[in-house]
Amino acid sequence: MPRITYIQHDGAEQVVDVKSGLSVMEGAVKSNIPNIDADCGGACACATCHVYVDADWIAKVGPASPMEASMLDFADNVADNSRLSCQIKVRDELDGLIVRLPESQT
Amino acid sequence: MSDTEAHVVILGAGHAGGTAAALLRAYGHAGPITLIGEEPIPPYQRPPLSKAWLKGEADADSLALKPLEFYAESDIDFRPSVSAVELSRGSKTVKLSDGSALNYDVLIIATGARAIALPVAGAELDGVLFLRTAADAEGLKAALGPGKRMAVVGGGYIGLEAAASGRALSADVVVIEREARLLARVADPVLSDFFRAYHESRGVEFMLGASVTGFTGEAGKVTGVTLTDGRTIACDVALVGVGAAPNDEIARDSGLECARGVVVNLEARTSDASIYAIGDVAHRPLPLYDRMFRLESVPNALEQAKQAASSITGRPAPTAETPWFWSDQYDLKLQIAGMAFDADRILVRGDVAGAKFAVFHLKGDQVQAVEAVNAPAEFMAGRQLIQNRKAVSPAKLADSTISMKEVAA
Ligand SMILES: Cc1cc2nc3c(=O)[nH]c(=O)nc-3n(C[C@H](O)[C@H](O)[C@H](O)COP(=O)(O)OP(=O)(O)OC[C@H]3O[C@@H](n4cnc5c(N)ncnc54)[C@H](O)[C@@H]3O)c2cc1C
Ligand code: FES
Numbered sequence: 317m318p319r320i321t322y323i324q325h326d327g328a329e330q331v332v333d334v335k336s337g338l339s340v341m342e343g344a345v346k347s348n349i350p351n352i353d354a355d356c357g358g359a360c361a362c363a364t365c366h367v368y369v370d371a372d373w374i375a376k377v378g379p380a381s382p383m384e385a386s387m388l389d390f391a392d393n394v395a396d397n398s399r400l401s402c403q404i405k406v407r408d409e410l411d412g413l414i415v416r417l418p419e420s421q422t
Numbered sequence: 423m424s425d426t427e428a429h430v431v432i433l434g435a436g437h438a439g440g441t442a443a444a445l446l447r448a449y450g451h452a453g454p455i456t457l458i459g460e461e462p463i464p465p466y467q468r469p470p471l472s473k474a475w476l477k478g479e480a481d482a483d484s485l486a487l488k489p490l491e492f493y494a495e496s497d498i499d500f501r502p503s504v505s506a507v508e509l510s511r512g513s514k515t516v517k518l519s520d521g522s523a524l525n526y527d528v529l530i531i532a533t534g535a536r537a538i539a540l541p542v543a544g545a546e547l548d549g550v551l552f553l554r555t556a557a558d559a560e561g562l563k564a565a566l567g568p569g570k571r572m573a574v575v576g577g578g579y580i581g582l583e584a585a586a587s588g589r590a591l592s593a594d595v596v597v598i599e600r601e602a603r604l605l606a607r608v609a610d611p612v613l614s615d616f617f618r619a620y621h622e623s624r625g626v627e628f629m630l631g632a633s634v635t636g637f638t639g640e641a642g643k644v645t646g647v648t649l650t651d652g653r654t655i656a657c658d659v660a661l662v663g664v665g666a667a668p669n670d671e672i673a674r675d676s677g678l679e680c681a682r683g684v685v686v687n688l689e690a691r692t693s694d695a696s697i698y699a700i701g702d703v704a705h706r707p708l709p710l711y712d713r714m715f716r717l718e719s720v721p722n723a724l725e726q727a728k729q730a731a732s733s734i735t736g737r738p739a740p741t742a743e744t745p746w747f748w749s750d751q752y753d754l755k756l757q758i759a760g761m762a763f764d765a766d767r768i769l770v771r772g773d774v775a776g777a778k779f780a781v782f783h784l785k786g787d788q789v790q791a792v793e794a795v796n797a798p799a800e801f802m803a804g805r806q807l808i809q810n811r812k813a814v815s816p817a818k819l820a821d822s823t824i825s826m827k828e829v830a831a
Contacts, residue, residue, distance in 0.1 A: 338484070346489055348496075350448065355724055357467045358484075361748040361757050362721075363802070383755065383798055389827070390802030 318411040322349050322367075325422045334406045340415060341365040341402035351421040358402035360384055363391045365401045366421060370414035377404055377413070392420035427453040428527035430734060431516060433506045433672070434458070438701025438723035439532030440465025440487045445731035447496045455498045456524060458516075460505040461555060464490050469720060471559040472583035473750045477590045478563075485556065506533075509676040511694055528696050530730055531684055533669035535702035535718060540575065540662055544637030549644035549659045553580055554666070565659040568592040573647045573657035575634050577604035579749045581663035582617060585626050586751040596627040596655055598634060598647060607665075610762070610781045613793055616774055617751070624752060629655070666718060668703045681705040683716040688742060689733040690726045698733070700726035709742045710808065711763045711790075719747045744809045746801075757798065759805035760791035772797055772822050780804065787813040803830040 317333040320343055324330075334343030344352040344365075356362035360383055369377050374397055380388060384403045388394050401415060430446060432439045435457050443457045459465070466485040474480040493500035508517040509529070516524045537552035539545055549565060552558050562584070566572060570593040574581040577599035588595045599606075603614035618628060629649070638646040638654060646654040668683040678692050679685040684699035686692055686706050692699050701723040705716045721743065728740050749756040754777060765783035772779030780800035783791040788811065792804030803826035807814060818829045 342484060345487075348488065348492060353724070355721055356748060357469060357720070359469070359473075359748055359750060359755070360798075361755065383796070386798040387802060389799060390806065 318406050321414040323416045325417050325419050336407050338406050339402045340404040351417050363387045366391050366418050367401045367415040369397045369399050373413050393418040429454045430528045431526035432457045432530040434532035435465045436534045438727050441727035442530055442731050443498045449731050449735040451735050457500045459502050462503045472580050476587040509672045511676050531699040532701050533703050535666035535668045538665045538667050542636040547637050547639040547644040548642055550637055551661050566591045566593045570658045573655055573660045576663035584661055589624050598629045598632050600633050602631045612781050670703050690730040698730040700730050721746050744805050757794045757801035760808040762791040765790045769820050799826040
């Protein structure tokens with residue numbers, strides 16, 4: 317199973333195995349990783365699942381859809397590597413992915 | 423009150439109750455937590471039941487709020503398939519359907535709402551279904567497919583989402599609505615007309631201004647829906663989506679103050695200081711609109727779960743949020759923020775025919791609500807404008823060549 321590292325804004329790190337096909341958001345919620353509230357359950361409607369994708373992984377993860385990009389435009393603490401984690405589907409080549417949480421999600 | 427050893431009993435293991443239990447632990451509550459649920463499964467999300475799940479795009483696992491192990495690991499005593507039948511506030515006990523009784527120090531009523539039945543002949547026939555629970559959704563999904571004909575009674579969000587999912591499963595769909603337009607209670611006419619046209623272009627049939635007088639059947643199974651004008655609409659399955667009523671009987675019988683649901687304040691506390699009520703069952707203040715209302719939405723369930731868990735653990739009350747909601751139909755994402763109360767004009771921004779637009783409800787130069795179709799920037803900026811009570815220039819807002827960033831600046 318792909319292994320994903322979630323790093324909280326304060327630096328606390330959790331590494332969990334996430335089944336391919338689930339989203340990076342679902343991986344966090346199932347393992348009780350805090351501060352990814354996912355209010356809309358992955359409908360790309362709430363922007364409470366915001367993460368920064370580690371620089372080494374951006375190309376593999378791919379770009380945000382126009383809908384996601386517009387949501388991110390109005391989220392807090394957005395950066396070039398911001399993504400909504402519910403829109404990143406976990407697959408084998410994302411084994412090792414590292415995501416960090418923004419200051420607004422603490 | 424902040425008593426970290428208190429026994430918190432939560433009635434109803436739905437979106438609100440499940441979230442409250444998890445938050446209490448996250449906020450450091452050390453006392454026992456008992457979560458009583460009428461349904462056989464741990465708390466889950468209902469929105470996908472009419473959307474991705476119904477279309478077969480999400481599995482049962484992905485519905486659960488938390489995996490089952492979470493409750494034992496978090497020392498939450500989750501008891502499925504048992505319901506609360508009576509509340510005695512004097513002795514602080516709840517009687518359960520299995521004959522046992524539970525004592526509480528703090529009680530959270532999170533019993534949600536149930537689908538309203540039509541009081542007409544034939545409503546008990548097989549194939550006359552509701553869509554509130556995972557079990558309901560299983561039944562509906564099994565009844566849909568190529569060549570099947572579904573009659574949806576009620577043109578609200580759940581009915582329209584089920585209609586779109588039914589089309590995705592190649593079923594024939596007819597929607598019967600008593601009012602002259604769809605979404606009559608909850609959306610602006612611009613949206614009603616837009617959604618009607620969009621559904622029609624995807625093969626859904628509509629009967630508006632049509633009242634149902636009963637269901638016809640053969641061998642105990644539904645075969646049609648009869649209307650006041652005498653017509654019978656043939657169907658293999660009838661989905662009744664005419665709204666939901668709060669499960670507030672336990673609270674009412676115990677003498678708690680109730681209106682359209684259990685009356686609470688901004689801590690989600692009822693008229694009894696040791697009892698909270700959250701989610702669809704609660705009649706709550708909407709400070710941005712200076713009134714009380716019963717909301718039926720996930721964001722509301724989450725907000726009130728936070729209010730109750732904060733109050734019980736002695737945290738400051740969270741800032742009141744702008745109510746919001748979403749709905750998915752076909753490739754349309756509808757996002758709504760705020761409530762259209764007291765609005766004196768509406769303003770449409772964007773391209774209705776191109777399915778990318780937003781309807782703003784204004785009171786003077788203040789945004790009261792926004793309904794955005796495939797327009798996330800309008801939704802996000804609108805929600806912030808409502809929350810911050812910020813005035814806008816209506817002329818700028820109507821001009822979609824000016825970005826929402828600039829309008830909101
Ligand atoms: C098909 C569908 C689609 C929806 N789509 C959306 C959407 O897109 N966006 C959105 O924001 N909202 C949506 N909603 C609304 C949202 O799901 C509800 O607002 C939310 O579930 C409310 O949470 P709750 O915990 O108050 O109630 P519920 O989730 O209904 O949970 C209440 C629980 O209490 C149990 N219960 C009741 N009485 C008792 C008793 N006496 N003892 C023990 N247990 C009891 C019930 O069985 C139930 O499990 C949708 C709802 C449905 C049904
Ligand atoms: S969970 Fe709501 S946008 Fe990702």
